[in-house]
Amino acid sequence: MSGDTEVGVAGLGVMGSAIARRLLDCERAVRVYDIRPEAVAELARDGAATAQSPARLSPSGVVILSLNTARIVEQAVFGPGGILGEAPDGVLVIDMSSIDPGRTREFAERAAKLGAGWVDAPLSGGAPAVERGELTLMLGGEAEHVERALPVLGSLASRLTHLGPAGAGQLVKAVNQVLVGCGFAALAEAAALVRAAGLPSRQVLTALTGGRADSALLQEFFVKFAEADLSPTGRISNMVKDLDAARDHARSAGVPMPITTAVAELHRWLAAAGHGDADNAALMHYYAPLEVRP
Numbered sequence: 001m002s003g004d005t006e007v008g009v010a011g012l013g014v015m016g017s018a019i020a021r022r023l024l025d026c027e028r029a030v031r032v033y034d035i036r037p038e039a040v041a042e043l044a045r046d047g048a049a050t051a052q053s054p055a056r057l058s059p060s061g062v063v064i065l066s067l068n069t070a071r072i073v074e075q076a077v078f079g080p081g082g083i084l085g086e087a088p089d090g091v092l093v094i095d096m097s098s099i100d101p102g103r104t105r106e107f108a109e110r111a112a113k114l115g116a117g118w119v120d121a122p123l124s125g126g127a128p129a130v131e132r133g134e135l136t137l138m139l140g141g142e143a144e145h146v147e148r149a150l151p152v153l154g155s156l157a158s159r160l161t162h163l164g165p166a167g168a169g170q171l172v173k174a175v176n177q178v179l180v181g182c183g184f185a186a187l188a189e190a191a192a193l194v195r196a197a198g199l200p201s202r203q204v205l206t207a208l209t210g211g212r213a214d215s216a217l218l219q220e221f222f223v224k225f226a227e228a229d230l231s232p233t234g235r236i237s238n239m240v241k242d243l244d245a246a247r248d249h250a251r252s253a254g255v256p257m258p259i260t261t262a263v264a265e266l267h268r269w270l271a272a273a274g275h276g277d278a279d280n281a282a283l284m285h286y287y288a289p290l291e292v293r294p
Contacts, residue, residue: 006031006049007152008057009064010076010083011097012039014232015123016066018130019096019156020048026133026155031060053081058091062152065095069241070103078110089115094149096137098122098177098238100245101167102252108141108166117145118166121153122173124180126233134158138176140169174249177242178260183217184225184239185263188283191226195288201226221281230279237276240267 009020012034023030024047032043033051040050054076057063063083067073077083077093084091093111095104095118108118119141129135135157139146146162153160163172194204201223208214208222223229243264250257266286275282 005029006060007062007064008033008051008060008083009048009066010034010054010057011066011068011072012036012043013066013068014127015096015130016064017043018127019064019066021046022130022133022156023152024048028152028155031057033057054083055081055086058083058086058088061090062092062094062149064152065093065097067095067097068238069097070099070107073097073099073107074103077107084111084114084116092117092119092145092148094119094121094152096121096123098173098242098245099170101140101170101174101249104140104170105165105167117142117148119145119149120166120169121149122169122176123157124173124176125157128233130156137161138163138169138172140164140166140171142166171249174242174246177239178246178257180217181239181243181267182259182263183215184221184280184283185266187217187221187225188281188286191222191284192287194226195284225281225284228281228284230281232279234280235276236267236270236278236280236282239280240264240271240276243267 006029007023009016009030009032012032020030020032020043031049031051032040033054034040044050051057065073067076073095093116104120111118119139121137121139123135123137125135133156136159137153137157139160139162163169194201205222208218243260247257247260247264270282270285275285
């Protein structure tokens with residue numbers, strides 16, 4: 001094993017690619033894997049080494065996951081040709097995916113039995129924040145594993161909070177997604193009112209700035225929603241997944257979530273209508289047919 005000088009990255013979607021590029025910009029050696037050869041080739045052109053399978057990432061010592069579901073995480077880590085399939089002892093897996101807290105605890109226990117470490121590090125902030133090294137990360141895991149992860153994660157984030165054992169980070173990410181998903185729904189309704197009245201969205205934002213309705217979400221997304229700008233920042237289908245995971249966990253804990261349920265079904269309606277891969281601003285489709293910016 002080459003130690004922690006090189007970082008492996010499995011999953012080269014929007015976030016995974018941004019993470020790999022940020023690490024390269026910070027002069028880290030990076031080795032990447034994705035099921036899409038074109039995504040791997042693009043990162044190779046930027047200076048990353050490549051792996052032919054997830055197992056070929058394990059010699060890096062530290063492997064970051066940026067994957068879409070718990071099933072894919074399990075396959076990439078524990079399946080045939082998986083990261084912990086060959087010489088797993090001493091490997092640290094940092095899972096930056098957004099998945100169920102219960103499955104995360106299960107994965108951490110399985111990794112420990114193989115001599116590997118596990119840190120769940122779901123993120124908030126999106127690809128632009130990665131490029132600036134300003135992500136917010138919610139960390140779960142054993143203290144020694146989190147400490148080992150910090151030098152790598154410090155290149156990606158400006159705020160890192162260790163919240164408890166494995167799964168704690170994923171639980172707080174679920175809380176984050178409840179607030180963001182419900183906030184998006186409120187923004188979409190407010191933006192629909194502004195559009196119907198023909199008011200200039202940027203002036204409306206200026207009027208709201210500093211008042212009780214002001215927030216980072218308002219500042220970043222209000223104009224985007226009001227102008228039906230679908231440039232990619234996050235997908236409707238991912239919000240469905242995250243809100244469903246939050247509701248599932250809440251159900252097991254006996255916590256009612258009527259607002260989250262309604263917002264999840266709004267997103268599900270959009271996914272069923274063919275907008276699952278569209279940006280979150282596609283919520284505006286719910287209110288009226290739109291001419292949207294690509």
